[in-house]
Amino acid sequence: MTVLSPRTLAEACSAAASNPNADLLAGGTDLMVEVNSGHRRPTDVISLGAIAELREWSIGEDRITIGAGVTFAKIASGELATAAPALAMAARTVGSPQIRNAATLGGNLGTGSPAGDSLPVLAALNASVVLTSVHGQREIPLSEFCVGPKRTDRQPGELITAVRIDRLNGPQEFCKLGTRQAMVISVVSVAVVADTSSTSVRVGLGAVGPVPLRAPEAEAFAAEAINWSGQTSVDTETCRRFAELVRDAARPIDDHRSTAEYRRHATGVLAARALRRIFP
Amino acid sequence: MSSPTITRTGSSHRIGESAPRPDGIPKARGEFAFSSDLWAERMLWGATLRSPHPSARILSIDISAALAMPGVATVLTAEDVPGLSSFGLEHADQPVLASDVVRYQGEAIALVAADHPDTARKAVAAIRVEYETMAPLSDPRIALDATPIHPEGNLVRHLVIRHGDLDVEGEVQVEGSYEIGMQDQAFLGPESGMAIPTEDGGVELMISTQWLHVDRDQVAACLDLPVDKVHLTLAGVGGAFGAREDVSMQVHLCMLALRTGRPVKMVYSREESFFGHVHRHPAQLWYRHHADRNGRIVKVECRLLFDGGAYRSSSAAVIANAACFSMGPYLVPNAHVDATVVRTNNPTCGAMRGFGAVQTCFAHEAQMDKLADALGMDRIELRLLNALEPGHELITGQVITGTAPVAEVIRTLAAHPLPPAPDSITDSRLLPGGTGRTTDYSDVKRGIGFAVGFKNLCFSEGFDDFSTARVRVDGGIATVKCACAEVGQGFVTLAQQITTEILGVERVDLAPADTSIGSAGSTSASRQTWMSGGAVHAAATAVRDTLIARVARDEGVDITVLELVDGVVRSLDGTINISIVELTTAEPVEEEIEFHHAPTDELDENGQGNAHVSFAFSAHRAVTDVDPELGLVRLVDIATSQEVGRVLNPLQLTGQLEGGTAQGIGLALMEEIIVDESRVRNPSFTDYLIPTMLDLPDLQIAAIIEEPEPGAPFGAKGVGEAPTISSTPAVVAALRNATGLALTRVPVRPEHIALSADHLDD
DSSP: OEEEOOSSHHHHHHHHHHSTTOEEESSOTTHHHHHHTTSOOOSEEEEOTTOGGGGOEEEOSSEEEEETTOBHHHHTSSHHHHHOHHHHHHHTTSSOHHHHHHOBHHHHHHHOOTTOTTHHHHHHTTOEEEEEETTEEEEEEHHHHEEETTEEOOOTTOEEEEEEEEOOSSOEEEEEEOSSSSSOOOSEEEEEEEETTTTEEEEEEESSSSSOEEOHHHHHHHHHHSOSSSOOOOOHHHHHHHHHHHHHHOOOOOBTTBOHHHHHHHHHHHHHHHHHHHOO | OOOOOOEEOOSOOOTTSOOOOTTHHHHHHTOSOBGGGOOOTTOEEEEEEEOSSSSEEEEEEEOHHHHTSTTEEEEEOGGGOOSOSEEOSSSOOEESSOSSEEOSTTOEEEEEEESSHHHHHHHHHHOEEEEEEOOOOOOGGGGGGSOOSSTTOSEEEEEEEEESOTTOOOSEEEEEEEEEOOOOOOOSSOSEEEEEEOTTSOEEEEEOOSOHHHHHHHHHHHHTOOGGGEEEEEOBOOOOTTTTSSOSSHHHHHHHHHHHTSOEEEEOOHHHHHHHSOBOOOEEEEEEEEEOTTSOEEEEEEEEEEEOOSSOTTHHHHHHHHHHTTTOSBOOSSEEEEEEEEOOSSOOBOOOTTTTHHHHHHHHHHHHHHHHHHHTOOHHHHHHHHBOOTTOBOTTSOBOOSOOOHHHHHHHHHHSOOOOOOSOOOOGGGSTTGGGOOOOGGGOEEEEEEEEEEEEESOOTTOOOEEEEEEEEETTEEEEEEOOOOSSSSHHHHHHHHHHHHHOOSEEEEOOOBTTSOOOOOSOTTOHHHHHHHHHHHHHHHHHHHHHHHHHHHHTOOGGGEEEETTEEEETTSOOEEEHHHHHHHSOEEEEEEEEOOOOOOOOTTSOSOOOSEEEEEEEEEEEEEETTTTEEEEEEEEEEEEOSSOSOHHHHHHHHHHHHHHHHHHHHTOOOOEETTEESOOSTTTSOOOOGGGOOOEEEEEEEOOOOTTSGGGOOOOSSHHHHHHHHHHHHHHHHHHOOOOOEESOOHHHHHTOHHHHTO
C-alpha cells in the first residue's frame, strides 16, 4: 500500500490522476471503519489532510462555499453556524466530539450514505458539489452528485473540493431521529429552511430514500400557506397538511434500524415540528 | 514477552473502605495490559474461518490455496483436533471445528496461523468450503416439532415446578404474554489470548476468561493432554458479564501453537466477537396471576420458553434459574411453572448477568402492576403485602433461612424523593431524541415505574461449588494466590481488604491468577465475593491461627489468651507484643484453604428442593420522559435500593450498581441482537446500541441495606447481578405509565410506542 500526502490541491489532482482508484483519506471516520472491519483493502491512499485550500470557506452574499476538508466541529459553531444554522445543527449530531473534530463535510459527501447527517440540509440549501481533477473543475447539483445509496457521480481521478450552499434570510431547523440520545446513525432526518427574500420553504430528507430527498409539494404548500408579510406563524392545520405532504415524499425501506412505516410516520412528525419551530 | 505479574494492591485498606482498584488508573490511562496486548518473540497470528450460513451441510473443505500462501504456517480443520472433538461448559455438544454440518451463523470451521494478522485473514478467505445450505430452524416455538438439528435433539431442558394446591383459583386474575429480545454482553475487550507450546509437550495459555479451570479441563480433553500439561494464566480482561464463561478461542489457540511449535496470538474483531460468544436468551413468557380481593397472591401459573440457540452452553442452568425466580420476591403459596429451553439455528445463548432472572423479572413485574390495577390497589402496597420474608417458603419448597429484607428494599426506594418536573426543558440533550432535536418539552409525557427482583447467589442445584486460596506472609508482607478471574468485579481489592482486616498487615500482594493452584470457580453467579472472598478469609484466618499457635508455643501460654490485632500478636494482659513482621521474618507462614459453601440439593420432578445457597434483592424506580408521537424516550431518573448483606467496598459497590443498572436500561431501551432467519443483522457497535453517558442519568442510591448474611464472609452478599434484574422492568413500567400502552416486549422500540394502535387515530 502506498500513501501519498500531497501539500496542494494541484499535487492532489496529479496524485489522483495517476492513482485513479486510490482511496481518499480526509478525517478517516468512514474509511478507517471499513479498513478495520476488513471490508475495504486499500491499495493506494491519498491523504488530503495537508491541503490547506480544502479547509477554507467563504460566506458570500447569496452563496456559502465550504471547503471539502472543513470539519463538522468547525461547521457546528462560529461564523458558519450563523450563516447556515441548519447545517450547524446537523453537524452537532455527527458522532461524538472526537469524530466531529476529524470528520469532514467532503467525506460525508464522498461516502454518500443515505443516512449522512449533512446531506438533507445540503439538499434543502440547494447545494452544489465542486469536483476537481487535472482536467479542470465541474460543479454539479447535489441531486446529480448523489446517484444511489453510497454511490456518487465522483469520477476516478476527481476530488470533492468544495460545497456551495444558499445563504438564506430566515429561520432554519434540522431534526435527526435515532434510538439513542447521541452517537447514533440516523433513522430519519428532516431539514426545513425558510427564505423570507424569495418567500420559499425548502425541505430536505435523510435516511428515507436512496439519496437525500426534497419534498416539492410540501414546499409549495408551505410557501403558499405562510403569511410572509405579516405575523409568520403557522396554525395546526397547516402543520398537519405540511407533515402529510412531506411524509408522502419519503421513500423509506425496512432495515435493521427501523421500519419503513415508522420512518414515514416520523418524517411527518418531524416536518410538522420543524415548521412549528420555524414559524412559532 | 509481556506476561501477567504480581499486582501490588497498594496501601492497606480494611473492610468497609473504598479501596481503589490497582488496575483503575492504568486502565483510565491506557496503560493496562489487556489480553489483546499480549506479545511474544516469533509469535504467529491466528484467524478463524466461520460459516456464513446458519444451517448447512459441509460437502468439502479445500485448504490447499490457504496453505500455499507465503507466511501461512498452518491451516487446521476438524481432522486435526487431537482429542475430544467437542466442548461445552456443562456438556460437550459443540464441535471444536465443524466438519459435517454447521448449526449457526459464525460457527468455526477452520483455523489459520500466519506471520501477520492480515495474512491470516487472507488465508482464511482462501479456504474453499462447499456448503449445501438448509432452511434454518429459527422459531423456538416450533423447535420441539421440527427435525432435530443436533444428534441430541432440540430439547435442551424441560423443567416443571409444581408447588401447593394447583386447583385453587384467585378471585382476581390477570394474564399476560411477554417477550425479551436477545441481549449481548457487549464487553469492550474482544476475545483474545495467546498460546505458547511448553518444553514438556504441553501448552501455556494466556486468556481472558471467567473460569480458568473449566477452560483448562475442556482444552485438555480436546488436546488429549493431561490437565497438568495445560497451564492457563488469566490475561487482562476487558469485561465479561457471562460472555467469557464458555470456551471461544481457547482450544483453537492451543491447537495452532502445538502444531506450529510457536506462540500464537488471536484477537477477534468486533464483528467476530458477536459470533464468538454466547448471548442472553431471548424468551417468550406467559403468566397468569391469581389473588384474593385483599391483594394476597393465591397462585401464579407461567410458561417460559427460552431460545438456547445451536448449542447447550449453560442453557440448562439458565432455565432452572428462570423457573426458580419466575415469581419475583413474593410469597406465592401455589405455583405451576412450565419452563423449556430449546435448540435452534439461532446464535447460541448462555450466561449473562442476571442469568434467567432478568427475563422473568420483566414479566412478573409487569404482572404485579397489572394485578394492582385490577385490584384497584397501590402498586407499592401490593408488593409490600406479598413481599418475601425470612422463614417464607419459595415455590421450590425451600425456606429462606438467610436475610430477605424485601419490604425494606421496597419501602426505602418508595420513600426516596422524586425528581422535580421542571416547567420547561430547552437543552435537547435532556429531552427524548437528545442531540437530534426531535422533541420539544411540550411533546413530552412523564411516567414513573417501579420494579423489584431477586436471584440466587453462587451455584445451585447440588453443584459442589468451591474456591481455593493461599495466603503467605513473609516478613510482614502478605501474598494472596487464587485463580479467581478478575473481570471487573473487584476481587483485586477485596482479597487485599480481607487479608488486611484479618492479619493487620500493611502490604498485600496478589499473585497472578492461574491454574497452578486449585479452582476458584467461575466469576459469575455473583459468587466470587462469597466464594473466593471466603477462601481468602479462611486462608488468612488459618495464617492468624498458626501465628497465634506459634507464639503460644514459644511463650508457653494458652492460645486463648492471645489475639492478633493491627498486625501484632498480643496477650490479653499486655505482656506479649510481637509483630507479624517479626514473626514471619523468622519463619514465613503459608496456608491454603478450599472453601465450600453449604451444599444444595437438586430439584425433584416437581421442581422442589433446597437448590439455592442465598438470595439477593434489589429494586429500581425509573422516571422517564416519553415523546409518544415519535416513541422516543429519555430516562430522567433512576433510583435503586439493594440489600447487600454487608458493604465491603463502597466505591466498588457503587460501580456494580451503576453498571448493572445501565445494562438493564440498555435491555429496556435499545440493546438487541437482531436475528432474522437465524442471521445476525447488527454485529457492530454502530448498530448494536448500548447506552451512552447521555442515556444514563446518575444513579440515585436510595438505600443500601446491610443485614449480614449467615455463611458469607463478613456477611457480604454478591452484588454483581441483582441491579441488572430490576432496572429493565422499572424503565418499561415508567413507559407504560407515561403512554398507557401495554409494552410487553423489550427492548421497546420507538415504533412500539409511536405506531401503537392507541395512537394511530390521534
